[in-house]
Amino acid sequence: MITGLHCSHFRVFLGIVILSFSFPALGQDTVFFNLESPYHAVLTHLHNLQPDSYYPKAAGKAFSQETIDERKAANLAVKLKQIWDGEGTLIPVDLLPQESSFIDSVSGKAIYVVDPKYPDIFLKKIGNRWQYPPSTFAAIEQAHDRIYPFGADLLVNLLPRGIGNISHFGLRIWQYVGIALFLIFGYIFYRAFTLLFDKF
Numbered sequence: 001m002i003t004g005l006h007c008s009h010f011r012v013f014l015g016i017v018i019l020s021f022s023f024p025a026l027g028q029d030t031v032f033f034n035l036e037s038p039y040h041a042v043l044t045h046l047h048n049l050q051p052d053s054y055y056p057k058a059a060g061k062a063f064s065q066e067t068i069d070e071r072k073a074a075n076l077a078v079k080l081k082q083i084w085d086g087e088g089t090l091i092p093v094d095l096l097p098q099e100s101s102f103i104d105s106v107s108g109k110a111i112y113v114v115d116p117k118y119p120d121i122f123l124k125k126i127g128n129r130w131q132y133p134p135s136t137f138a139a140i141e142q143a144h145d146r147i148y149p150f151g152a153d154l155l156v157n158l159l160p161r162g163i164g165n166i167s168h169f170g171l172r173i174w175q176y177v178g179i180a181l182f183l184i185f186g187y188i189f190y191r192a193f194t195l196l197f198d199k200f
Contacts, residue, residue, distance in 0.1 A: 031058045035129040038112040039096040042123070046093065049081050062123075064131045076137060079144040080121070086147040089115060100128070118143060 032047040034040035041062045048059035059081075060073030068076075084091060091114060102125075104111050110125035120139035123130045132140075 031055050033058055033061055035062065035131060036100045037096075037098045038102060038114070038123050038130050039093065039098040041130040041132075042091060042093055042096055042114060045077055046081060046091065049077065062131055063137075064124075064126055064133050066126075067134045068137070076132070076140055080132075080140050083118075083140070083143050083147055084115065087117075089117070091115065100125075100130075 030053055032053075033044055035044060045059050045062040047053060048055040056074035056078055057070055059077035060070060060075075063073040063076050065073050083089075096114070097112060102110065102112060104113075111122050112124075112130070113119050113122045115121065118139065121132070121136045121143070124133040126133060
């Protein structure tokens with residue numbers, strides 16, 4: 001038999017369940033595309049590379065495709081995010097300029113350096129869009145190669161999205177995986193080497 005108190009609790013629970021299905025969840029699987037300001041360009045880049053809204057080609061729209069194709073632009077978008085993730089850099093998106101007519105006070109040009117550590121990686125107003133221009137692509141590749149030497153980014157790509165760059169005790173998850181694989185393959189090589197020479 002359901003008492004009045006239990007019935008009241010059940011109604012509250014039922015109401016919560018109904019409300020949870022009535023409104024879309026924040027961060028749901030959606031594509032965002034807007035390049036009218038530095039703020040919107042960075043949001044287009046980063047939002048479309050989140051685990052619950054992973055659209056690399058949409059993120060690549062923030063990169064000028066004058067000299068590259070859509071696939072290369074998507075690859076650059078992923079690499080730039082991996083640079084920031086690998087260094088633990090948080091981009092304060094809400095603080096970025098939201099004016100389409102933004103002018104850099106130092107250079108007097110319509111450019112915006114997103115991360116001061118990388119002055120060669122910046123957004124530029126091209127036509128009516130804010131995008132990373134072709135002149136920044138080499139700097140992205142160089143920074144990525146420095147942070148992920150010897151193709152270490154392959155380990156990040158193999159791990160579930162958003163997991164590889166989580167840090168524990170000063171090391172990223174992908175670095176722990178790399179160390180583990182190094183030890184495993186080192187042991188296998190040692191055993192094979194030992195067995196081979198035992199025959200002679």
